Amino acid sequence: MTDVRRTILEVLDGKTVSPPPIWLMRQAGRYLPEYRATRAQAGSFLDLCYNPELAAEVTLQPIRRYGFDASILFSDILVIPDALKRNVRFLEGVGPQMDPIDADGIGSLDASNVMAHLKPVFETVSRLRRELPSQTTLLGFCGAPWTVATYMIAGKGTPDQAPARLFAYKHPQAFHSLLMQLADISVDYLVGQLDAGADAVQIFDSWAGVLGEEEFSAFAIAPVARIIEGVRGRRPGAKIIAFAKGAGFNLKTYRQKTGADAIGLDWSVPLSFAAELQKDGPVQGNLDPMRVVAGGKSLDDGIDRILQTLGNRPLIFNLGHGITPEANPDHVTALVDRVRSFGR
Numbered sequence: 001m002t003d004v005r006r007t008i009l010e011v012l013d014g015k016t017v018s019p020p021p022i023w024l025m026r027q028a029g030r031y032l033p034e035y036r037a038t039r040a041q042a043g044s045f046l047d048l049c050y051n052p053e054l055a056a057e058v059t060l061q062p063i064r065r066y067g068f069d070a071s072i073l074f075s076d077i078l079v080i081p082d083a084l085k086r087n088v089r090f091l092e093g094v095g096p097q098m099d100p101i102d103a104d105g106i107g108s109l110d111a112s113n114v115m116a117h118l119k120p121v122f123e124t125v126s127r128l129r130r131e132l133p134s135q136t137t138l139l140g141f142c143g144a145p146w147t148v149a150t151y152m153i154a155g156k157g158t159p160d161q162a163p164a165r166l167f168a169y170k171h172p173q174a175f176h177s178l179l180m181q182l183a184d185i186s187v188d189y190l191v192g193q194l195d196a197g198a199d200a201v202q203i204f205d206s207w208a209g210v211l212g213e214e215e216f217s218a219f220a221i222a223p224v225a226r227i228i229e230g231v232r233g234r235r236p237g238a239k240i241i242a243f244a245k246g247a248g249f250n251l252k253t254y255r256q257k258t259g260a261d262a263i264g265l266d267w268s269v270p271l272s273f274a275a276e277l278q279k280d281g282p283v284q285g286n287l288d289p290m291r292v293v294a295g296g297k298s299l300d301d302g303i304d305r306i307l308q309t310l311g312n313r314p315l316i317f318n319l320g321h322g323i324t325p326e327a328n329p330d331h332v333t334a335l336v337d338r339v340r341s342f343g344r
Ligand code: CP3
Pocket: 024, 025, 026, 027, 028, 029, 030, 039, 045, 072, 073, 074, 075, 076, 077, 078, 090, 095, 096, 141, 143, 147, 157, 204, 206, 321, 322
């Protein structure tokens, strides 16, 4: 054992750390010139995800620049459908695409090669744990089954995820089967990341906010609870953050029923409700990424309100969703400095 502190793990254990540790969702990405340079060398986006040397490099870039308290593995939630041979590609200026799946396709999904296909990702994790500063928490991740399924069914990103919602009503059994298959694959995938050296993992349910009450329970809570139970069954004590964007009022039951150690909050969660949620355990969030684009007073005010309301209990400071390509890297410096001066 080392006596090095990993402050994010302390918060995940329920401790208050002051000032709160900070990392940003999508912290490696196009807002950084050094990311764009490495990305240009790599070939396609998926080539970058499966190149351990370059994927580790882009993961480390924001750590070098800002000294965040956590590093998140550079990969994508859609490597799982790619490993399931859904012909995933990322088109410049268009976003991700893949072959849409139907009920028959769900019945014959071929998961036999998934873990072999994802080996380069595990190699990236091992490299990172060797190369990162010892105090930096290394986060692995996967997409939640609902969010991954929305892409698999539509074959692309969709407004309001209407194709997946429609499919779920028309083909309830096939849809349930898809979510459960994705949950079981995600268990293997997260255990593989933990074994390769990840300190904790985050489950991204980016499109949970479009679900009705019953659907939230069946499509967002149940599969994530299955993942967390499955991971903890094999790696007792594994630390898990669950981020269900747009879950709002459902977040209280979301934490209770999934068993996540911390819940991620998007920027639409009122801070008074966030403080309620924090009585049950650690929270992560929830600055509007547009404040990082704007900078100045709107950035400072947004940071201060979060710190004043949530900063004296277990908090991991983060954005309410991923940082956008338009964000100014200097505004991120200002953000980190301001969070780190809290209470000083
Ligand atoms: O956070 C990090 O720095 C780690 C890497 C990471 C990426 N994607 C890199 C990426 C993580 C954790 C993700 C998760 C992810 N991917 C989610 C969940 C989180 C969220 O933001 O909602 C989702 C829904 C995806 C699917 C996905 N990947 C989309 C919709 C897109 C296109 C969006 C766009 O801006 O073009 C991607 C591509 C992607 N994933 C990029 C990056 C850096 C941009 C692609 C590029 O560099 O060309």
